[in-house]
Amino acid sequence: xxxxxxxxxxxxxxxxxxxxxxxxSLPGLVSQLASDAPVFLRYLPLFFITFALLSFGVSVHVALxxxxxxxxxxxxxxxxxxTCLFGAGSAISSILLFANGTFDSLVEGGITWIYPLxxxxxxxxxxxxxxxxxxxxxxxxxxxxxxxxxxxxxxxIVILDLLIPLYCGxxxxxxxxxxxxxxxxxxxxxxxxxTLPWYMLMLLPLVELAFYExxxxxxxxxxxxQVTMKAGSIFLLLGLAFSIYGYFASAYDPQxxxxxxxxxxxxxxxxxxxxxxxxxYLINILPPMAYLLATLFHQQKxxx
Amino acid sequence: MKRRTIALLLGAFxxxxxxxxxxxxxxxxxxxxxxxxxxxxxxKVLQLTDLHWTYGTDVPRQKAYLDALLTNSSPDxxxxxxxxxxxxxxxxxxxxxxxxxxxxxxxxxxxxxxxGNHDRQGFYHRNAWRDAFLKSEYAICKEVDDELSGDSNFxxxxxxxxxxxxxxxxxxxxxxxxxxxxxxxxxxxxxxQIRWYEExxxxxxxxxxxxxxxxxxxxxxxxxxxxxxxxxSLEEGKGRPGTGSAPGFLSRYSGVMLEKDSISxxxxxxxxxxxxxxxxxxxxxxxxxxxxxxxxxxxxxxDFIAEYSLEETSPKIAIGYGLKTGDGLYFQxxxxxxxxxxxxxxxxxxxxxxxxxxQDSYEGGNGFSQEEVFA
Numbered sequence: 001x002x003x004x005x006x007x008x009x010x011x012x013x014x015x016x017x018x019x020x021x022x023x024x025s026l027p028g029l030v031s032q033l034a035s036d037a038p039v040f041l042r043y044l045p046l047f048f049i050t051f052a053l054l055s056f057g058v059s060v061h062v063a064l065x066x067x068x069x070x071x072x073x074x075x076x077x078x079x080x081x082x083t084c085l086f087g088a089g090s091a092i093s094s095i096l097l098f099a100n101g102t103f104d105s106l107v108e109g110g111i112t113w114i115y116p117l118x119x120x121x122x123x124x125x126x127x128x129x130x131x132x133x134x135x136x137x138x139x140x141x142x143x144x145x146x147x148x149x150x151x152x153x154x155x156x157i158v159i160l161d162l163l164i165p166l167y168c169g170x171x172x173x174x175x176x177x178x179x180x181x182x183x184x185x186x187x188x189x190x191x192x193x194x195t196l197p198w199y200m201l202m203l204l205p206l207v208e209l210a211f212y213e214x215x216x217x218x219x220x221x222x223x224x225x226q227v228t229m230k231a232g233s234i235f236l237l238l239g240l241a242f243s244i245y246g247y248f249a250s251a252y253d254p255q256x257x258x259x260x261x262x263x264x265x266x267x268x269x270x271x272x273x274x275x276x277x278x279x280x281y282l283i284n285i286l287p288p289m290a291y292l293l294a295t296l297f298h299q300q301k302x303x304x
Numbered sequence: 305m306k307r308r309t310i311a312l313l314l315g316a317f318x319x320x321x322x323x324x325x326x327x328x329x330x331x332x333x334x335x336x337x338x339x340x341x342x343x344x345x346x347x348k349v350l351q352l353t354d355l356h357w358t359y360g361t362d363v364p365r366q367k368a369y370l371d372a373l374l375t376n377s378s379p380d381x382x383x384x385x386x387x388x389x390x391x392x393x394x395x396x397x398x399x400x401x402x403x404x405x406x407x408x409x410x411x412x413x414x415x416x417x418x419x420g421n422h423d424r425q426g427f428y429h430r431n432a433w434r435d436a437f438l439k440s441e442y443a444i445c446k447e448v449d450d451e452l453s454g455d456s457n458f459x460x461x462x463x464x465x466x467x468x469x470x471x472x473x474x475x476x477x478x479x480x481x482x483x484x485x486x487x488x489x490x491x492x493x494x495x496x497q498i499r500w501y502e503e504x505x506x507x508x509x510x511x512x513x514x515x516x517x518x519x520x521x522x523x524x525x526x527x528x529x530x531x532x533x534x535x536x537s538l539e540e541g542k543g544r545p546g547t548g549s550a551p552g553f554l555s556r557y558s559g560v561m562l563e564k565d566s567i568s569x570x571x572x573x574x575x576x577x578x579x580x581x582x583x584x585x586x587x588x589x590x591x592x593x594x595x596x597x598x599x600x601x602x603x604x605x606x607d608f609i610a611e612y613s614l615e616e617t618s619p620k621i622a623i624g625y626g627l628k629t630g631d632g633l634y635f636q637x638x639x640x641x642x643x644x645x646x647x648x649x650x651x652x653x654x655x656x657x658x659x660x661x662x663q664d665s666y667e668g669g670n671g672f673s674q675e676e677v678f679a
Binding site for chain 1: 358359360361362363364390391393395396399421422424425426427428429430431449478479480481482483485486487488489490491631632633634
């Protein structure tokens, strides 16, 4: 029980940190790919840290919800090894890039005020964490009592390995404008009513994820069905309502996103396409709808 | 009772927000005076553009580059036409401003910025650039908290003693507009900004003026098409045949447009310049108010500049791109630096492209060369 609680806390922390790292690295990577990568090396410690955070976060999630005894052990062994590898990559690249003069100083700044020193420290930290994780997987994980549900292969691949991580990645990406709200919000209130729906659409998936992870998935039987139908309908209606509001708000105030939300949609303004709003529509409508339909279908099947 | 109060308060909130109007703002709030002609009859305005500093930028390398360019061009005023940053954070902004302050102190110039479509794209609030400029001793920033479209709309009045000889007008060409749900279009200078430009010029009794903004006007593409009509080749980026359909009249021109063909305005169709989504009256108003030149950034591998007018008899206005500065994002080797306007108290102006390469790519010399725009 205590182990599960620790894993849940770790999962929440690494989800937030991973989202933050992703939202900084991904646009950085795209900008480098779009421009013959002139400063790619300077991003390297950040890219390694992002991979370390993501691999550790994913391994915590898999350890928390394993599909078999093997995947439970693999979560520790493979997750630990990858975290170690990426942590070492960050620490070593920071030192080497400082040694060869790419960075003038270890606290040159740029991505953060003390970059790449922070990446180096986190790199070493991930080495220890990854090593501990790896050794736990080798020595102790086999003795842990683990519960897991038998899930068909297609479901594992399509839903658990593809769609849910994608949903979590997008939700994590948009967690940054929410967590950095105090720093980036347009306090001139020039487009308050036109930006409001987009903030809500960024917030909703995070609420849904937390609700599912920490409450809904612990229920079973008819109670699970009841709560899913109620909460799922509310989330779906909210998602639909804010999507429609966002669509019309953009039509009414076409400058709102460009003037007040560029930090939330960094990729959009590299390619002049509204990728961010479209992703927000999709992750706020499709997942709750799919989950509701799946639960209904499942309940119907049980009755029959 | 309680419910009614809450409902009233909720209802009043939007009204309260809407009533926070800015009132009438005197024109003088938008104008900074700079006595650049004292003791001389000419002054140099250097346009730098599209530096694209990010949170990964190698600041010492970029500083050395700018230092070399400024040493070789020795301007009195530096004007940035937007996209100073993209994917930046507050550290990027402070690095940029402190770098420019240091260089301004060393080379004795002042500098001003109008925003591009990427300057707001970072982890900071929308006034972060303004706040940094306002703290600087060398930056000129007259961003006013007003109802006027855009933010970086202001003029620098260049004087000889008390008398204004030139106006340097910076206009925020805004960034994007989402006219269709499926895409963002580049925005344009709005009508209220054009009226503001006219007021600024009328206040200064229509002194000669140069306008700087980020997103090009349609008239630049018209000039390019007219160059094509004169037999210039589209393949080499020197002109697109317009088969006489482009409005206006062209005299001298030089430079190329190497950007890929695109459609950024339905009105204009396929073009080499990423213009705003519609044609505005800005260029026509410049003709009425003694405009001498209008320069843009935005397109990194276009440096076409032409002398162009809408009417055959009206004075020609220089319209074109400033050279992209530095290697931020994409660029064309040998086509980076700045564009210098040497203005004289008699109202004449002379344009020069200042090419500057990076120290680590010098092949002898100091990596600097220049070329007259209208030789």
